[in-house]
Amino acid sequence: MSVVQKIKEATAKGINHLYGVSLLPNEVLVNATKPEFEGDYTVVLFAFVKQLKKSPDTLGQELGDFLVSSFPEYFVSYNLIKGFLNLVITDRYWLGFVHENYQKENFGQAPASGQRVMVEYSSPNTNKPLHLGHLRNNFLGRSIAEILRVNGNEVIKTCIVNDRGIHICKSMIAWQLFGNGTTPESTHTKGDHFVGNFYVQFNDEYKKQIEVLKAKGIPEEIAEKEAPIMKATQQMLLDWESGNPEIMHLWRTMNSWVYQGFDTTYKRIGSDFDKTYYESNTYLLGKDLVEKGLEKGVFYQKEDGSVWIDLTADGLDEKLVRRKDGTSVYITQDIGLAEQKQKEFNAGQSIYVVGDEQNYHFKVLKLICQKLGLPSADGIYHLSYGMVELPSGKMKSREGTVVDADDLVTEMVNIARQKTEELGKVKDFTEQELSELYDIIGLGALKFFLLRVDPKKKMVFNPEESIDFHGFTGPFIQYTHARIKSILRKSLIQNTPSVNSQSSLLPLEKALAIHLEMFPSVLQDAAIEHDPSKVAIYVFNLAKTFNSFYTEHSIANAETEEKKILRLQLSQINAEVIKTAMGVLGIQVPERM
Numbered sequence: 001m002s003v004v005q006k007i008k009e010a011t012a013k014g015i016n017h018l019y020g021v022s023l024l025p026n027e028v029l030v031n032a033t034k035p036e037f038e039g040d041y042t043v044v045l046f047a048f049v050k051q052l053k054k055s056p057d058t059l060g061q062e063l064g065d066f067l068v069s070s071f072p073e074y075f076v077s078y079n080l081i082k083g084f085l086n087l088v089i090t091d092r093y094w095l096g097f098v099h100e101n102y103q104k105e106n107f108g109q110a111p112a113s114g115q116r117v118m119v120e121y122s123s124p125n126t127n128k129p130l131h132l133g134h135l136r137n138n139f140l141g142r143s144i145a146e147i148l149r150v151n152g153n154e155v156i157k158t159c160i161v162n163d164r165g166i167h168i169c170k171s172m173i174a175w176q177l178f179g180n181g182t183t184p185e186s187t188h189t190k191g192d193h194f195v196g197n198f199y200v201q202f203n204d205e206y207k208k209q210i211e212v213l214k215a216k217g218i219p220e221e222i223a224e225k226e227a228p229i230m231k232a233t234q235q236m237l238l239d240w241e242s243g244n245p246e247i248m249h250l251w252r253t254m255n256s257w258v259y260q261g262f263d264t265t266y267k268r269i270g271s272d273f274d275k276t277y278y279e280s281n282t283y284l285l286g287k288d289l290v291e292k293g294l295e296k297g298v299f300y301q302k303e304d305g306s307v308w309i310d311l312t313a314d315g316l317d318e319k320l321v322r323r324k325d326g327t328s329v330y331i332t333q334d335i336g337l338a339e340q341k342q343k344e345f346n347a348g349q350s351i352y353v354v355g356d357e358q359n360y361h362f363k364v365l366k367l368i369c370q371k372l373g374l375p376s377a378d379g380i381y382h383l384s385y386g387m388v389e390l391p392s393g394k395m396k397s398r399e400g401t402v403v404d405a406d407d408l409v410t411e412m413v414n415i416a417r418q419k420t421e422e423l424g425k426v427k428d429f430t431e432q433e434l435s436e437l438y439d440i441i442g443l444g445a446l447k448f449f450l451l452r453v454d455p456k457k458k459m460v461f462n463p464e465e466s467i468d469f470h471g472f473t474g475p476f477i478q479y480t481h482a483r484i485k486s487i488l489r490k491s492l493i494q495n496t497p498s499v500n501s502q503s504s505l506l507p508l509e510k511a512l513a514i515h516l517e518m519f520p521s522v523l524q525d526a527a528i529e530h531d532p533s534k535v536a537i538y539v540f541n542l543a544k545t546f547n548s549f550y551t552e553h554s555i556a557n558a559e560t561e562e563k564k565i566l567r568l569q570l571s572q573i574n575a576e577v578i579k580t581a582m583g584v585l586g587i588q589v590p591e592r593m
Contacts, residue, residue: 192261285336
């Protein structure tokens, strides 16, 4: 149990003992004490003043006296500042925490809860390679999956691949027109890049054809529809839907090239999935649910035969769920897939990691599933995130102005190499060790930079800024971990009895212990809020606290043997917490740098 939870329980007992009022511990608000005041944690009294008919000062004094006298193992003193009860936790408590946890490799992780959660992320299209936006998606998805896992959940990671539709046919048509039978192997090109180049080529040719038609006096709107390459693409889509053998063979071949490319990228960035769904297998799902919805009165049919749902009473609008020609729309497929996932995995929560431009879509999806009474409905959660932009602005796939994921990872590794060589501290590394180190630093910088921001916010990515060894970055934290491991290698901790519980802690020793003790609560909050940035901010501040502590206090030449043992134990926990925290962000930490 965390010290905050112990404070809440002690406070609830105190109010019951003093005033005969029963409170649940979680009704008590406890914050970290502000740095300008004496104390470690603060109980906010205002919520109880009216109910107890006590002034804040009287309540604070009576409650403070009770806590210090009744729980001497926790509280040594208190002070009052305008309705805030600031409590000082005993050094004995922190010393006990350090000794109890310094040998634990799983500190912060919760036992199995029996809960199952599904996280769907990545969701690429097979007409282009992964780009910077996909990286934020992948890093968020995998990180949330890991955060939920260390909180005791069984996690299933899934991906839906958008492998059909007009956009896929655009790359296929362009390959037929301009490919001349080439393949990724014959051109020495990664498969997803190879196909993506034809998607860009389609758009270039399409623009040219529109201009030719406009020069003949045809209005732009009509030219866009009549351009030969677009008409050929639409016909190809019809041929695909009818199962034309030649088109199906080309579709499978080009998609296989893309999947090989995706697999290489996923392995490089550390993404993996327990189950991959393909839209070509799921796009017909949901049709039976439309019929059930009509029977139940959830949907209604218009005169033209199209089927709709009226969500105006829910603050939305009317939504099409089946076209008049009987074909489904995206929302129909997603309803069907939600039902299929539930039947396969029976997860209590299904998290969709998808950009904020789809906020409306997922509101509609959840509402429709709830109205249909699907068992998966209440567990649907849209982890909405903001787009990643560059200092130069937005990226556009069809114009070939995106930042390619593979190129960006390579650039980050090269920057890591350059920055590390400038520091000149790796002269005793082998070439293999250096190669691995640059990968760890480069990818760590990239992941940390994309995860340190609240997912809901848009962000601008700057490669150079992300790899600073002294700023709010992954490499700064990685370097701190390597520094601690170096300290521990030089002074191995023996199995020792606990440090004398009557010993006193210096301010920075105590600050480090307090920060470390917060870790399980930070992991819990990150899981509840679906927000990896909480872990990123925490581990950065922890690294800063350790560096301040280590600058001020010698470990190898500590004042006493007892102080040396304490500081080594603090360092040991610190290294494990950094490793676990960075691990749930998908970031490795080197043993040396």
